[in-house]
Amino acid sequence: MSKKPVRVAVTGAAGQIGYALLFRIASGEMLGKDQPVILQLLEVPVEGPQKALKGVMMELEDCAFPLLVGMEAHSDPMTAFKDTDYALLVGSMPRKAGMERAELLAINGQIFTAQGKALNAVASRNVKVLVVGNPANTNAYIAMKSAPDLPAKNFTAMLRLDHNRALSQIAAKTGKPVSSIEKLAVWGNHSPTMYADYRYATIDGASVKDMINDQVWNKDVFLPTVGKRGAAIIEARGLSSAASAANAAIDHMRDWALGTNGKWVTMGIPSNGEYGIPKEVMFGYPVTCEGGEYKIVAGLEIDAFSQECINKTLAELQGEQDGVKHLL
Ligand SMILES: NC(=O)c1ccc[n+]([C@@H]2O[C@H](COP(=O)([O-])OP(=O)(O)OC[C@H]3O[C@@H](n4cnc5c(N)ncnc54)[C@H](O)[C@@H]3O)[C@@H](O)[C@H]2O)c1
Numbered sequence: 001m002s003k004k005p006v007r008v009a010v011t012g013a014a015g016q017i018g019y020a021l022l023f024r025i026a027s028g029e030m031l032g033k034d035q036p037v038i039l040q041l042l043e044v045p046v047e048g049p050q051k052a053l054k055g056v057m058m059e060l061e062d063c064a065f066p067l068l069v070g071m072e073a074h075s076d077p078m079t080a081f082k083d084t085d086y087a088l089l090v091g092s093m094p095r096k097a098g099m100e101r102a103e104l105l106a107i108n109g110q111i112f113t114a115q116g117k118a119l120n121a122v123a124s125r126n127v128k129v130l131v132v133g134n135p136a137n138t139n140a141y142i143a144m145k146s147a148p149d150l151p152a153k154n155f156t157a158m159l160r161l162d163h164n165r166a167l168s169q170i171a172a173k174t175g176k177p178v179s180s181i182e183k184l185a186v187w188g189n190h191s192p193t194m195y196a197d198y199r200y201a202t203i204d205g206a207s208v209k210d211m212i213n214d215q216v217w218n219k220d221v222f223l224p225t226v227g228k229r230g231a232a233i234i235e236a237r238g239l240s241s242a243a244s245a246a247n248a249a250i251d252h253m254r255d256w257a258l259g260t261n262g263k264w265v266t267m268g269i270p271s272n273g274e275y276g277i278p279k280e281v282m283f284g285y286p287v288t289c290e291g292g293e294y295k296i297v298a299g300l301e302i303d304a305f306s307q308e309c310i311n312k313t314l315a316e317l318q319g320e321q322d323g324v325k326h327l328l
């Protein structure tokens with residue numbers, strides 16, 4: 001018997017990430033090759049983006065995806081999020097060369113107050129929300145705080161791009177395939193302060209830390225490369241990452257919905273005090289997923305260097321949180 005369709009809302013659907021994301025959702029890469037979807041697409045109520053959205057929808061139609069059983073264009077989050085089971089909040093302004101993501105808060109922050117309120121009012125009570133729009137952690141925090149009737153755990157921020165970037169850097173350094181790397185963790189904010197931590201990572205059961213055995217490379221090459229990768233892409237492409245961001249969004253939602261079979265992945269989630277992070281801070285943690293729920297990997301020892309890195313990224317997030325009090 002075929003599955004009941006689920007509703008997937010995507011904001012910023014006519015933008016560059018939207019263009020790299022929608023076709024993959026409709027083809028079943030996010031929720032499974034047996035899961036029909038209805039796309040509820042939101043764009044700003046402005047002629048240009050609405051017209052572009054129509055064009056994207058024409059292309060989606062022309063793919064004749066068997067799993068795409070419905071598609072709607074919206075200009076108001078109150079209709080776009082109606083009964084939605086999954087919400088990918090992408091729509092917002094990307095940064096330009098020379099900017100830090102946190103500088104976008106003044107422009108993008110208010111979008112997530114309005115969208116959090118709309119999710120609170122009309123979405124499925126089990127909605128799974130992924131915030132991609134930058135600064136992703138603090139925007140997810142704003143949306144969560146604006147939706148008091150929904151469980152806080154339903155709101156997440158995208159750290160998966162940092163996780164995937166770190167996997168690729170480790171694969172290049174060790175000469176091993178990315179698929180062989182397990183137990184990588186990324187802590188904190190989606191920003192240059194994120195802490196990609198391979199102390200527990202293994203390749204075919206062997207310790208990555210022992211294999212690399214180079215703390216100078218870790219501190220002076222690996223962490224800055226992963227942390228500043230977004231800026232390097234803007235510098236090279238003249239536009240911020242889109243296909244790799246869409247890919248990370250698919251990975252994040254797929255793993256949350258369908259499970260990770262015990263594999264560690266990174267998600268930005270509201271803290272419940274784990275690892276000394278104050279409650280509600282939207283923090284990148286290593287998690288495993290099963291049955292539609294994520295669970296933080298517990299019991300990892302935090303050494304002095306790691307604690308210093310975690311403190312730094314936490315302080316940045318708390319500063320961002322302080323800066324958006326007026327929106328809550
Ligand atoms: N978390 C991550 O890892 C990550 C990675 C890459 C990009 N991003 C962020 O994702 C966001 C989108 O990037 P992009 O490259 O697709 O940008 P883009 O400018 O190509 O597209 C954004 C789209 O969002 C729309 N939009 C703006 N405000 C909206 C609103 N209130 N409701 C609905 N739609 C709205 C715009 O009209 C536009 O079509 C940016 O903030 C970018 O920095 C995050």
Ligand SMILES: O=C(O)C[C@H](O)C(=O)O
Nearest residue numbers: 095134229230231240241
């Ligand atoms: O860096 C950016 O502004 C876009 C995105 O967050 C990224 O990490 O590529």
